[in-house]
Amino acid sequence: MKIPSLFLSLFFIFSILSGAMAQTKTEKSKSKAPALDGKKLYNEICLGCHQEDGGGVPGMNPPLIQTSYVLGDKAELIKVILKGLSGKVNIKGKYYSNIMASQAYLKDEQIAAILTYVRSNFGNKASAVTVEEVKKARAEK
Amino acid sequence: MKENKRPTFFQVYKSSFLTSLPILIGVLLFSFTTLRNAYSKKDSLAKHPVHSVMPDADNAGLNLPKGFGALLVAEKLGPTRHIAVAPNGDIFLKLADVEAGVGIKVLHDEEGKGKPKLSQSFGDYGGTGMAIKNGYLYASSNTDIYRYRLDENYRVLDIKSPEHIVTGLIERGEHESKSIALDNDGNIYVNIGAYSNSCQVKDREKGSPAMDPCPILDSAGGIWKFKADVLNQTYKNGVHYAKGIRNTVGLDWNTQTNSLFVMQHGRDQLHDLFPNLYSYKESAELPAEEMFQISEGKSYGWPYCYYDEFQNKKVLAPEYGGDGKKVGRCANAENPVIAFPGHMAPNGLLFYKGNMFPSRYKNGAFVAFHGSWNRAPEPQKGYFVVFVPFENGKPSGKWEIFADNFAGVNLVKSPGQAKHRPCGLAEGPDGSLYVTDDHEGSVYRIVYTGKI
Numbered sequence: 321m322k323i324p325s326l327f328l329s330l331f332f333i334f335s336i337l338s339g340a341m342a343q344t345k346t347e348k349s350k351s352k353a354p355a356l357d358g359k360k361l362y363n364e365i366c367l368g369c370h371q372e373d374g375g376g377v378p379g380m381n382p383p384l385i386q387t388s389y390v391l392g393d394k395a396e397l398i399k400v401i402l403k404g405l406s407g408k409v410n411i412k413g414k415y416y417s418n419i420m421a422s423q424a425y426l427k428d429e430q431i432a433a434i435l436t437y438v439r440s441n442f443g444n445k446a447s448a449v450t451v452e453e454v455k456k457a458r459a460e461k
Numbered sequence: 462m463k464e465n466k467r468p469t470f471f472q473v474y475k476s477s478f479l480t481s482l483p484i485l486i487g488v489l490l491f492s493f494t495t496l497r498n499a500y501s502k503k504d505s506l507a508k509h510p511v512h513s514v515m516p517d518a519d520n521a522g523l524n525l526p527k528g529f530g531a532l533l534v535a536e537k538l539g540p541t542r543h544i545a546v547a548p549n550g551d552i553f554l555k556l557a558d559v560e561a562g563v564g565i566k567v568l569h570d571e572e573g574k575g576k577p578k579l580s581q582s583f584g585d586y587g588g589t590g591m592a593i594k595n596g597y598l599y600a601s602s603n604t605d606i607y608r609y610r611l612d613e614n615y616r617v618l619d620i621k622s623p624e625h626i627v628t629g630l631i632e633r634g635e636h637e638s639k640s641i642a643l644d645n646d647g648n649i650y651v652n653i654g655a656y657s658n659s660c661q662v663k664d665r666e667k668g669s670p671a672m673d674p675c676p677i678l679d680s681a682g683g684i685w686k687f688k689a690d691v692l693n694q695t696y697k698n699g700v701h702y703a704k705g706i707r708n709t710v711g712l713d714w715n716t717q718t719n720s721l722f723v724m725q726h727g728r729d730q731l732h733d734l735f736p737n738l739y740s741y742k743e744s745a746e747l748p749a750e751e752m753f754q755i756s757e758g759k760s761y762g763w764p765y766c767y768y769d770e771f772q773n774k775k776v777l778a779p780e781y782g783g784d785g786k787k788v789g790r791c792a793n794a795e796n797p798v799i800a801f802p803g804h805m806a807p808n809g810l811l812f813y814k815g816n817m818f819p820s821r822y823k824n825g826a827f828v829a830f831h832g833s834w835n836r837a838p839e840p841q842k843g844y845f846v847v848f849v850p851f852e853n854g855k856p857s858g859k860w861e862i863f864a865d866n867f868a869g870v871n872l873v874k875s876p877g878q879a880k881h882r883p884c885g886l887a888e889g890p891d892g893s894l895y896v897t898d899d900h901e902g903s904v905y906r907i908v909y910t911g912k913i
Contacts, residue, residue, distance in 0.1 A: 368733050368837055375877035377834040378900060379557070383877070404666070408634060415558070417634045421666035 356429055358437025365423060366434065374442030380418040385442045387411050394435075394449055398457035401431050428454040513891070514575030514908060521905050524865040528819070531864070531907045532575045534895070538566055538902035543591040543640065543809070543885035544895055545598065547615035552577060555591040555600055555885075557638075557899055564588060565600055567617070568904075575906060583620035589710065590641035590651070591885070594689065599649065603637040604630050606651060606687070627651065627687050629695045631680050635664070636708035642721060644714045649689040650721055654708035655682030659728045659780050660764035667734050671780030675764050678704055682763055684712075684723065684755065705760035706753065710831075711810035711886070717824050718854035721755040722798075724807035724828060727767055728778070729835040735779045743785070745839035746771070750807050751797035752826070752849075752856075759795055766791035770800040799856045804833035805843030808884040808899075812851075815892025818909045825851045827863065829883040829896060834876045844868040844879050846886070846896055864907060867898060 363372075369381040376383040384390050389397060389411070404422040408415050426434075428451045435449035516530025523531045540557035547553070552568040565584035570577035590601030597608040598617060607623035626649065630639055636654025643649050655677050656664075663669035675682070686702040687694045703723070711724040732744030739747070748767030762768070766775040769785075775794035777783030801807070809829030813822050830843035846864040850857045869880035876882075881898035889895060894907040 363838065368730065368835065371834070371837055371875035371877070373875045373877070375875045377876045378882075380834065406634070417637070419635060419664050421663060421669075423667075425667065 356433035358433035358435075359441075361430055361434045362437050365426065365430075366438075369418070369420070374438070376416065377418070378414070380416055381420075382409055382411050382416040383442075384438050384444070386444055390438055390442075390444055391446050394447075394453055395457045395460070397435060398431060398449065398454050399460075401426065401435070402458055424458075428458065514573075514893075514906070516908055516910065521903075522866060522869065523905065523907070525907065526863065528909055528911050529907055530910050531905050534575065534577065534904040534906045535568055536901065536903040538904065539563075540899040541566075541885065541897040541902050541904060542589040542638070542899050544887040544897045544904070545591045545593040546887045546889045546895055547593055547611070548890050549615050550577075550890055551580070551615045552887075552895065552904065553591055553593065553598055554897065554904065555588055557589065558587040559585050564602075565591075565598075581617055581620060583617065584623075589638035592641055592643055594643045597689075599626070599641055599643065599689070601639040601641050601651065603632045603639055604628070606630075606639065606641060606649065608689075625693055626689065626691070627694045627699070630685075631656070636681075636726070638710055640710050640712055642712045642714050643689055644719075644721070645716065647689050649687050650702060650712065650714070651685050651687065652706075652709035652712060652723070653681045653683060653685055654726075655763065657682075657764070658730060659734070659778060661780060665730060665734070671764065671778075673765075673781060682707060684709065684721070686757075700757070702757055703753075703755045703759060703761060705763045705765075707763040710806075710808040710884075711828060713810045713812050713826075715754075715812050715854065716814065717812070717851075718754065722810060722812070722826070723753050723755060724810050725751045725753065725761070725763070725797075726806055727751065727803055728764070729804065731779065738779055738785055741838055745836040746803050748803055749797070749800035750803060750805055750830075752799045752801075752807075752810075752828070753795065754798050754854075762791065762794045766794045768797055768800050770802070799849055799860065801828075801830075801847075801860065802842055804835040806831035806833060809846075809886035809896070811886035811888060811894070813888060813892075813894070815888050817892025818894075821850060822848065825849055826856075827886050827894060828860075829886050831882050831884055831899075832868065832873065832876060832879055837875070841873040841876060841879075844873060844882060846883055846894075864896065864905075867896075 370376050370384055374384040402424045405420040408417050431454045432449045432451045439446040517532050521531040521533040539560040541554045542557050543555050545553040554566045556564050562585050563582040564586045567581040568577035569580035586602040588602040592599040596611050599608045606627040608626055609617045609623045612618050630653055633656035635656045640652045657677055658665050660671050660675040661669040683706050684703040686700040706725050708726040709723040715722050727748040727750050731739040732741055749770035751768050753761050765781050769776050775791040777787045777789040777791050807828050808831040811827045813825055826849040829846050832844035833841045844867050845862050847860045848863040849860045867881040867883050870878055873879050881903055882900040883896050884899040885897040887895045896905040
């Protein structure tokens with residue numbers, strides 16, 4: 321019958337459209353910064369060494385303020401969290417010698433939130449770090 | 462008649478004169494012999510008399526006890542770590558890192574106003590240790606100890622070719638500074654800091670177990686003793702003088718007790734690594750920074766034990782099964798002679814031998830606290846010089862803040878906020894106390910003027 325088939329086709333079209341929209345929505349939320357509190361995580365995990373103002377400790381723990389490590393390649397930055405960092409690090413002509421332990425136990429979402437927070441605070445203005453980017457970097461290990 | 466004659470001045474005051482004359486003669490004799498003794502030291506005051514200097518109007522920005530003042534001796538010298546002051550007042554400074562090819566700077570005060578100028582600069586190696594003994598300047602890099610012969614005016618004779626006293630000390634990027642102290646029997650003592658926080662398999666990594674026994678202790682985490690005048694000594698020529706000390710930057714030979722005293726930098730990150738055992742606050746205060754009086758061959762606890770200044774005892778480290786209360790194998794651990802709040806980073810230790818300061822300071826200890834970082838998120842502490850009164854070779858009272866406001870801010874939350882950070886201590890020939898700052902490269906001279 322005409323009405324049911326019209327209804328059916330409309331229903332079909334509608335469901336395809338909304339399905340597509342839903343998919344887009346999911347994709348969007350995947351690439352949006354995650355809902356975890358990056359600042360809270362920074363305070364719990366990173367502040368002890370890198371300090372409240374991201375200034376680090378002279379000679380020992382590097383600052384996070386507009387440095388090439390923080391503003392540069394995201395995969396490299398993620399790997400610092402995953403693998404840690406040892407050896408004397410030279411940042412803007414100053415050296416920092418304390419070891420940074422691996423924080424690989426953190427979840428992808430947590431790392432993404434922390435790095436997004438760091439890259440948008442302490443004078444830094446850089447793009448968010450996504451969960452996918454963390455997943456990818458971890459897989460490359 | 463006699464009564465009518467006016468009495469002479471002498472006659473009137475005759476008895477007073479007679480009484481005071483011997484006193485006057487005594488005072489004159491005393492002054493003469495004291496001055497003569499003081500000036501008889503050929504290599505010091507006779508040639509370069511120590512002038513009494515006036516403190517700066519602002520006391521170089523420092524807060525000091527009543528009667529004390531300070532001068533800014535020099536500034537922007539680079540990362541000045543430890544300091545030695547020669548009997549003629551010349552100042553020798555060791556830089557943490559080489560700047561323009563130079564790791565040692567010497568200041569000479571020709572005018573005697575307390576504002577010396579750079580006279581010699583040399584030594585293309587960074588490091589911390591600086592000391593003068595028996596006509597030599599001793600200096601350390603982060604792996605070696607050198608000495609330079611000084612002439613009678615305390616100038617280094619050959620800046621290019623020091624004698625190589627000790628070589629090959631381990632250096633792995635953590636606690637690498639090799640501070641030195643010398644006794645009066647021809648020995649030199651050197652800190653070899655442990656290249657680890659708490660001897661975990663993976664340093665500072667949450668969940669990484671500790672190594673038991675800690676293998677680092679065989680070549681680090683202690684004090685080694687060498688001969689001060691023998692060339693090219695290595696570990697095998699030295700004596701493993703003290704064990705189980707995480708890292709010592711400030712140390713001094715106490716001539717009263719004839720023993721070595723050291724200031725340990727206690728371990729970090731109790732909360733970071735064991736959040737279920739230690740709160741932020743507990744982690745900020747613990748463990749205490751310990752002052753040890755060293756007995757040769759003894760072990761002072763690291764990494765198995767740390768000192769809890771609230772329980773007044775050594776307790777088991779959490780890496781080794783501790784929980785903040787358990788004592789376990791630490792039951793017979795060596796205790797400090799005095800304990801300070803945690804993480805303040807004692808970088809300088811000096812037993813005061815001078816006569817300029819009031820007598821209560823004699824034989825007491827000055828400690829330069831570089832200032833904490835591991836107290837975050839709690840406020841940082843330190844960034845001052847404290848005094849510990851001593852009597853009969855032991856602390857005789859509580860420690861007191863002596864020189865403060867190096868940081869230039871009332872509250873330090875992040876170490877980068879501190880403008881100056883005290884590091885090295887030395888006593889001048891007149892009894893002035895010198896303090897270095899390894900952050901901005903200022904050198905301070907604290908004097909007692911008695912003016913309140």
